[in-house]
Amino acid sequence: MLNILESLWSSMALFLSALFFHGMALRSLRDKKPAWFQSKFANEIINYSLGIYYGFLGIYFIIRGLPGTDSGIYTDMLLNILIILHIFSSAGPATVALLLIITGKLFLGNALFANLLYVFLIIGFYFVCMEVAKLRLSTVQKVILIKLGAIPLMLLYLHQKIHIAYTVESLPVWIFYFFISFFITFIIVSAAYYIDTSNKLIYELQQSTILDPLTGLSNFRHFEQMFDSAFQYAAMKKANLNLIIIDIDYFKRVNDTYGHLVGNSVLSTFSQMLLKISFPPNTVIARIGGEEFAIILPNISASETEHLAEKIRKKVEKIEFPIVATGSVITISAGIANYNGSNYLTPEALLQAADQALYNAKRNGRNQVHIRETETVL
Template identity: 50%
Template sequence: MWNIIQSLWSSLALFLSALFFHGMILRSIRENKPNWFINNHQHHIIRYFIGMYYGVLGLYFIWRGLPGEDFGIYTDMLINIILMLNVFSGTGPATIATSIIIIGKLLLGYNPHMQLIYVFFLLSYHFICIQVNTLKISLVRKFILSKLSITPFMLYYLHFKMAIPLQVYAIPKWLFIFTISFICSLILYLAARFIDTSNKQIFELRQSSILDPLTNLANYRHFDTCLRDEYKESTLKQTPLSVIIFDIDFFKNINDTYGHQTGNIILSHLSIALKKVLFHENALIARIGGEEFAVLLPDTSRDGATFYAEQLRKQIEKTDFPFKDEEIRLTVSVGAATMDHLHHFESGEALLKAADAALYTAKENGRNRVYTANLIVPLKE
């Protein structure tokens, strides 16, 4: 029995280390690349790497469980990998990890017949966990239900693996093993939930400090910080930096006619329309005032900024903003400015002021048009 506790304890410690290392990596990514958790493609890549990460951990447990290496109770940790990934990461990562573990069992196993039976149970358990995960119940209930569903497999496998008889007199031994196994899984579940919850809370707290609550775009404070950083980066690397500023034409009339609540709804819908403009991935869209917005475009030329500004204007002009039984149409005036080898600015703030001056030129010349700083002819006559 002491061998069982010793093996479980060492494998549990390793699993916990893997969990915390995984949590630290995800926290770092959330802090430095928050868009990776918003962009579906990049988020899927992260999740698949998680599956591979725990699949490799499973290979290590398989190797340690081989005869002559350790007592073999590492088998329990393979089940926990499938359980934890299904509960916290979803079907994709769990399927990847399960596939890697199955390949490892078939290649490293010493008893082909026993390994095939084991693979069958692994696949069955994975599919059970998938089904449990679709139930509309709490995480802890999903964990308990998934854990209990492995009982028939443990009775069958451990009976042969550890030569525990299926007799009445062996009940205390079985209860001991099941209790230890459940406690280990519970510790892993609590650790995984703590890491997952704390990381999400830190991320949400950070997001709330940099996002405008109405539009869910960057707020002025975050925009200003990024502008300063990008200005330094652009100056150091001698790359272009562009800024676009725009505001809604005659927005005061909308507030006066329909009320401020309607105005807020329109601003919220406007942010959705902005996300349909295909800015490059490093662009930052922000709400910097009441109905005033800005776009920071690192490594973007004057022509590129002008192109994006016109695409933005056209997108908003063709968007219907629903209000009760009618559709409200909006137009925007847009100003842009670029720092490059021909146009230098003393600071990011000076670049922003140049774009703001171009915006007011657009407004004075009829609105619903784009002006670029130092560009005399407007794009839309």
């Protein structure tokens, strides 16, 4: 019994280490590649990678549990892998982990019938986890229900692997093992909950420092950082960098006539429209003033940028903004400046050129796009 307990504790320590590295890897990825978490495709890759990660962890536990090594070490850990993935991730990664665990069990084990029976039971447990995870219950309640669903598998496994008899005299031993199993699972789930919650809170705190709370776009501070970085990169690579500055026409009139709540709704609606447009990779969209927005577009031509700005202008004309007056139409003016690797010596000069282009668009009647002609500016 002491050998089994020792192996369970050591496997729990390994599981906690795996959770820690998982949490640190996700945190680092969010810091270095935040755009990946905004992409559905990239999110799927990350999730399925987690399934592979925990699937191979399960295979390691199977190897450790082969006869002659650490008998009894791994079954609880394999079940905990499925519990963690279902509660804190989704069925997709859990399915990947399950398939790897089944493959490892069938190819690494010797007793074919016992392995097939185990596979059948763990698939049943997988569906128990999947259904319980969908319930509107607390994490603790879900874990209790799932662990109760694991009892048939544990009864069979402990009887076969550790040779605990189905007798009244063995009842204290059964109770002891079930208690240890529940205890270890709750430690692992608590650690996973803490890591998951901490990562989300850190991410939300980071986002609050770079996002405008009304529109969900980058704020001016983040825009300055990203614009300077994009300019330095374009200067080093002698690459194109385009800047669009957009201003909502007569926005002060909207605020004065309908109030700031309606004005805020107009800003929010416009921002959501921008977020739905398909921009080139590494585009940054920011709110840089009350009704003023900026779009940083690296690695595309001036004509492509002008086409995108025109596309935005035309879409705005068709949006039904929350303005009570019948026939009221919101329009925008846009100014564009293009950096070709040498025509502007500082990011401030490029920003000033785009701002001048916006001024020209507004002076010429608004609801239009104006592009600043290429010139060398100090």
